[in-house]
Amino acid sequence: xxxxxxxxxxxxxxxxxxxxxxxxxxxxxxxxxxxxxxxxxxxxxxxxxxxxxxxxxxxxxxxxxxxxxxxxxxxxxxxxxxxxxxxxxxxxxxxxxxxxxxxxxxxxxxxxxxxxxxxxxxxxxxxxxxxxxxxxxxxxxxxxxxxxxxxxxxxxxxxxxxxxxxxxxxxxxxxxxxxxxxxxxxxxxxxxxxxxxxxxxxxxxxxxxxxxxxxxxxxxxxxxxxxxxxxxxxxxxxxxxxxxxxxxxx
Amino acid sequence: xxxxxxxxxxxxxxxxxxxxxxxxxxxxxxxxxxxxxxxxxxxxxxxxxxxxxxxxxxxxxxxxxxxxxxxxxxxxxxxxxxxxxxxxxxxxxxxxxxxxxxxxxxxxxxxxxxxxxxxxxxxxxxxxxxxxxxxxxxxxxxxxxxxxxxxxxxxxxxxxxxxxxxxxxxxxxxxxxxxxxxxxxxxxxxxxxxxxxxxxxxxxxxxxxxxxxxxxxxxxxxxxxxxxxxxxxxxxxxxxxxxxxxxxxxxxxxxxxxxxxxxxxxxxxxxxxxxxxxxxxxxxxxxxxxxxxxxxxxxxxxxxxxxxxxxxxxxxxxxxxxxxxxxxxxxxxxxxxxxxxxxxxxxxxxxxxxxxxxxxxxxxxxxxxxxxxxxxxxxxxxxxxxxxxxxxxxxxxxxxxxxxxxxxxxxxxxxxxxxxxxxxxxxxxxxxxxxxxxxxxxxxxxxxxxxxxxxxxxxxxxxxxxxxxxxxxxxxxxxxxxxxxxxxxxxxxxxxxxxxxxxxxxxxxxxxxxxxxxxxxxxxxxxxxxxxxxxxxxxxxxxxxxxxxxxxxxxxxxxx
Numbered sequence: 006x007x008x009x010x011x012x013x014x015x016x017x018x019x020x021x022x023x024x025x026x027x028x029x030x031x032x033x034x035x036x037x038x039x040x041x042x043x044x045x046x047x048x049x050x051x052x053x054x055x056x057x058x059x060x061x062x063x064x065x066x067x068x069x070x071x072x073x074x075x076x077x078x079x080x081x082x083x084x085x086x087x088x089x090x091x092x093x094x095x096x097x098x099x100x101x102x103x104x105x106x107x108x109x110x111x112x113x114x115x116x117x118x119x120x121x122x123x124x125x126x127x128x129x130x131x132x133x134x135x136x137x138x139x140x141x142x143x144x145x146x147x148x149x150x151x152x153x154x155x156x157x158x159x160x161x162x163x164x165x166x167x168x169x170x171x172x173x174x175x176x177x178x179x180x181x182x183x184x185x186x187x188x189x190x191x192x193x194x195x196x197x198x199x200x201x202x203x204x205x206x207x208x209x210x211x212x213x214x215x216x217x218x219x220x221x222x223x224x225x226x227x228x229x230x231x232x233x234x235x236x237x238x239x240x241x242x243x244x245x246x247x248x249x250x251x252x253x254x255x
Numbered sequence: 256x257x258x259x260x261x262x263x264x265x266x267x268x269x270x271x272x273x274x275x276x277x278x279x280x281x282x283x284x285x286x287x288x289x290x291x292x293x294x295x296x297x298x299x300x301x302x303x304x305x306x307x308x309x310x311x312x313x314x315x316x317x318x319x320x321x322x323x324x325x326x327x328x329x330x331x332x333x334x335x336x337x338x339x340x341x342x343x344x345x346x347x348x349x350x351x352x353x354x355x356x357x358x359x360x361x362x363x364x365x366x367x368x369x370x371x372x373x374x375x376x377x378x379x380x381x382x383x384x385x386x387x388x389x390x391x392x393x394x395x396x397x398x399x400x401x402x403x404x405x406x407x408x409x410x411x412x413x414x415x416x417x418x419x420x421x422x423x424x425x426x427x428x429x430x431x432x433x434x435x436x437x438x439x440x441x442x443x444x445x446x447x448x449x450x451x452x453x454x455x456x457x458x459x460x461x462x463x464x465x466x467x468x469x470x471x472x473x474x475x476x477x478x479x480x481x482x483x484x485x486x487x488x489x490x491x492x493x494x495x496x497x498x499x500x501x502x503x504x505x506x507x508x509x510x511x512x513x514x515x516x517x518x519x520x521x522x523x524x525x526x527x528x529x530x531x532x533x534x535x536x537x538x539x540x541x542x543x544x545x546x547x548x549x550x551x552x553x554x555x556x557x558x559x560x561x562x563x564x565x566x567x568x569x570x571x572x573x574x575x576x577x578x579x580x581x582x583x584x585x586x587x588x589x590x591x592x593x594x595x596x597x598x599x600x601x602x603x604x605x606x607x608x609x610x611x612x613x614x615x616x617x618x619x620x621x622x623x624x625x626x627x628x629x630x631x632x633x634x635x636x637x638x639x640x641x642x643x644x645x646x647x648x649x650x651x652x653x654x655x656x657x658x659x660x661x662x663x664x665x666x667x668x669x670x671x672x673x674x675x676x677x678x679x680x681x682x683x684x685x686x687x688x689x690x691x692x693x694x695x696x697x698x699x700x701x702x703x704x705x706x707x708x709x710x711x712x713x714x715x716x717x718x719x720x721x722x723x724x725x726x727x728x729x730x731x732x733x734x735x736x737x738x739x740x741x742x743x744x745x746x747x748x749x750x751x752x753x754x755x756x757x758x759x760x761x762x763x764x765x766x767x768x769x770x771x772x773x774x775x776x777x778x779x780x781x782x783x784x785x786x787x788x789x790x791x792x793x794x795x796x797x798x799x800x801x802x803x804x805x806x807x808x809x810x811x812x813x814x815x
Contacts, residue, residue, distance in 0.1 A: 077696065077797065077815035078696035078697055078815050079696050079814075079815065082696065093632055093633070094632065095632055095633070095635075095636040097640075103697050103698060103699055104696075104697070104698075105663055105694055105695050105696045105697050105698040105812060106655040106657075106667040107657065107663040107666050107667055107694040107698075108663070108693065108694040108695060108696040108698075109655075109696075110657055111692050111693060111694055116654065116655045116656070116657065117654060117656075117676065118636075118654075119654060119655065120636065120640055120652060120653070120654055120672065121652070121653045121654065121655065121669065122643060122647070122651060122652050122653075123651075123653070123669075124651065125647065125651075126647070128646055128647065131646060132643050132646060132647065135639055135642045135643050135646065136639050136640075136643060137639075138635075138638075138639050138642075139635040139636045139637075139638050139639025139640070139642075140635075140636050140639055140640075141632070188797060188815070190766075190792050190797075190798040190814060193765075193766030193767060193768050193790060193791070193792050193798075194766060194768070195750070195766065195767065196747075196750065196767060196768065197768055198766075198768050199691065199768050199790060200693065200768075200790050200792075200798055200814060201693070202693075203693075203798075203814070
């Protein structure tokens with residue numbers, strides 16, 4: 006039964022079940038089962054909302070990897086939301102003094118576990134390295150200012166510590182690239198209404214298993230527009246509570 | 256056999272400290288409360304029937320003139336410093352166990368002053384004269400027995416410590432009440448229910464039976480009950496490179512700077528120890544002042560120190576030194592009616608701090624879990640954030656707390672890490688004019704600011720500039736090219752057709768809604784603040800939240 010020791014995920018990460026797991030009950034159930042490769046893999050990913058998880062080859066963000074994220078800030082919030090709200094995973098955002106934290110809270114992020122370093126100044130690499138030591142999800146803006154050596158060092162640091170580095174910009178050699186484009190807001194007419202929801206096309210690419218590009222259209226905030234038809238895979242499968250803020254369309 | 260130890264105990268220290276600070280005369284009954292329950296009370300209060308553990312209302316009903324104070328361990332430690340200095344003047348090598356209790360090896364003073372009884376009397380006199388505080392002294396083998404002897408003011412004959420301990424109640428193992436760890440309290444409760452009411456009865460049990468029935472902590476407790484060595488012999492002196500040194504420039508002279516200065520070295524020390532599977536049971540805090548004085552204090556703790564325990568003790572010690580320095584430097588003419596007279600304090604600011612773990616034990620309970628991820632993600636994150644604060648300063652790392660307000664920016668308060676998370680404004684009031692969700696993902700503080708030429712690019716890739724927090728100005732034009740404004744009745748003068756954000760090409764407006772007026776503090780004599788909000792969607796860009804104030808448009812938020 007030595008193999009089962011691997012299956013019992015550490016108590017600090019109860020919700021590593023990303024895509025197809027049993028959610029909060031995963032640890033308790035896994036403790037009595039033999040390890041399966043899927044469950045071992047689950048312990049190495051950070052959960053993301055269901056529709057985004059379908060874009061990612063491992064069903065979640067792999068720990069120790071670097072993800073280059075380009076696009077609206079709401080995409081970053083969506084990536085952080087499930088991990089932050091369901092498991093007590095810490096996140097940090099470096100270099101964004103104008104982050105809308107009310108929007109982050111509405112997206113589901115637990116803001117008491119969201120650390121902010123708005124102005125790292127010239128010490129961006131050192132600060133990011135220090136955060137990677139203790140925080141599981143570190144999002145960094147202004148990465149174009151980093152030198153190649155610093156980029157390499159931070160990649161190695163993330164891998165060593167098992168943290169996920171979300172680079173808000175271009176990152177040479179990133180394991181995963183997420184591009185959010187074509188954001189369209191609905192809800193405003195000509196002098197009436199109010200903004201309700203944003204529709205976004207997200208493309209996932211990268212190295213290794215993520216090399217095959219996948220695309221999805223997501224509705225990121227608010228209720229979906231009334232004219233949208235729910236698509237076949239819109240119904241939430243695994244999560245007990247359907248994610249109200251993130252729905253896949255088409 | 257543990258060494259003969261002198262324990263100097265100041266009864267009801269939290270109350271004494273609080274009364275001294277607040278200037279309440281000692282004959283008035285007073286009590287210190289924590290979580291609405293009495294933690295310590297003065298002798299006069301005890302005579303009236305106030306006991307530890309009572310609720311506040313009950314205590315006040317028993318003693319109507321009771322003066323109540325809140326629990327403040329910082330104050331207790333700070334005010335205790337002169338007492339420690341007084342004892343130290345008589346005999347070096349003093350160790351603090353907690354505010355109110357210090358221990359020192361008996362051999363030195365006994366030899367110097369010609370006997371243990373004489374040494375005890377000298378200490379009591381010295382503390383009374385130098386610090387103006389009553390204390391009791393007890394001498395026995397080992398710190399636990401010496402403390403119990405100090406509670407009773409006796410000097411136990413050499414070698415008779417087990418006989419002294421035997422008739423004492425088993426609840427002495429969890430003194431002072433409320434500070435022992437939960438498992439120890441449960442053990443004592445269990446032993447009492449089993450009929451073992453005295454230390455002697457517990458100590459007489461065979462060690463093997465105790466270990467198998469109750470566990471490792473019970474073995475330690477049994478050792479204490481018998482008067483044996485307090486700690487398993489695994490203790491050792493660590494190599495010197497486990498010391499943590501920190502220099503301060505400018506020197507630490509203020510209490511709040513001391514509190515912050517203590518955080519990072521304490522976190523580093525704990526990490527160093529935890530990496531090697533060790534925890535500290537005796538901590539030496541060394542400091543050097545800018546005039547070259549060297550200060551040392553040893554803190555001792557029965558349980559291995561947790562990170563917050565190390566942090567607290569370093570903070571208390573720095574606090575005590577800085578305060579003593581302030582008093583020693585400026586008290587030439589101050590009327591010393593207060594009790595904090597005396598004490599050898601530093602004469603300048605502190606420039607160097609060194610933490611030396613003088614005694615460590617290997618720990619299982621505080622060790623990191625097997626997979627390298629600590630069982631406590633919060634602790635790990637806290638250490639990382641404290642380290643970043645060490646790099647950039649205390650006002651560089653924040654968490655957010657939501658409060659009330661009308662703007663997305665107003666509702667968020669950024670709290671520096673380590674400070675109390677309290678919102679600016681209460682959440683419950685309805686806050687008319689509040690913006691409904693969804694809120695913009697990028698916000699600028701909505702204040703009257705001169706709009707600098709910020710690059711209005713709303714893509715998160717480029718958002719990293721230093722002055723991003725300035726709200727960009729924007730101009731809104733109608734179809735004929737005339738600027739659009741908002742009338743006093745909150746109606747737009749024309750439909751918006753195009754807008755130009757400072758520093759960007761112009762964009763056509765595809766949809767808009769508003770204007771929604773927001774009036775703040777209209778009752779103020781200067782009229783308060785009035786603005787009108789507008790949501791717009793544009794071609795080739797994110798949706799924007801605009802605000803018009805004093806006929807000028809600004810971007811309040813970007814929906815990206």
